[in-house]
Amino acid sequence: MSKKSGPARGAHPERAAAGITEVVPWSVPVTLDQISDSGLHREIEASEAVRSAVAELAGLRSVPELSASFDMSKNGSKIHVSGSVHGRVGQTCVVSLEPMETVIDEPIDVTFSPPPAGATVLPDAQSAELRHGADGEAPEPLVGNVIDLGAIAAEFLVLAIDPYPRKEGAEFAPPAVEEGGNFAFAALAALKKEPGNSKN
Numbered sequence: 001m002s003k004k005s006g007p008a009r010g011a012h013p014e015r016a017a018a019g020i021t022e023v024v025p026w027s028v029p030v031t032l033d034q035i036s037d038s039g040l041h042r043e044i045e046a047s048e049a050v051r052s053a054v055a056e057l058a059g060l061r062s063v064p065e066l067s068a069s070f071d072m073s074k075n076g077s078k079i080h081v082s083g084s085v086h087g088r089v090g091q092t093c094v095v096s097l098e099p100m101e102t103v104i105d106e107p108i109d110v111t112f113s114p115p116p117a118g119a120t121v122l123p124d125a126q127s128a129e130l131r132h133g134a135d136g137e138a139p140e141p142l143v144g145n146v147i148d149l150g151a152i153a154a155e156f157l158v159l160a161i162d163p164y165p166r167k168e169g170a171e172f173a174p175p176a177v178e179e180g181g182n183f184a185f186a187a188l189a190a191l192k193k194e195p196g197n198s199k200n
Contacts, residue, residue: 025053026150030072032079033145039073044149058158061090061099068153070108078139079112085153085160093167100167106160112147113139 028044046054046066055063065088073080087104 025057026050026066026154027148028150028153029146029148031145032147035072035074035079037074039071042070042072042149044068044070044153046150050150054154054157055089058089058161060161061092064088064090064101066153066157068108068149070149070152072147077114077142079142079147081108081110081112081147081149081152083108085156087157089157089161091161091165094164095166098167100165102162102165104157104160106156108152108156110152111139112142115141115143 026046028042030040030042034040044067046063051063051066054066055061065086067087068083068085070081070083085104085106085108087106089102089104091100091102092098093100
């Protein structure tokens, strides 16, 4: 079983503001009034139905484990969400084509902030680029009164999946050359060495 952690880039599901995702089937909403001045801690675990739906969405064989831990805090109008998502996903080795499992432990660190009055919420691709860009400081737009922890966890899990998984120890092997496979080249070399066959 291989282990994957840390940031990764790749295809990502579409998202709406405040982490609410239209296509990710894991929804664990938290309203802003649930977050007290001292913060809020939440631990969530996906059901079998949700794990199956996430596996289908991400093109995985299976998702036997999927859980996440969150700490939320207020800073003025901003909401800071930190934590981690843990998953065990079933994939196929790109080398041996054998089934394999990968353990993912991905940190979550994102800040939500209400957009300025009159501002337009960025399309998903641009918003994702801001979040996972070099500085990682641009806040996500907070629209409405809800942050969806399930959608956030599912997105970070999908982003962390290696699209080209390789089973530990698996290596590409060059095609075997059959015995006598170089006979034609050896015969040609011998022919060139025969008297009268050299070219000036």
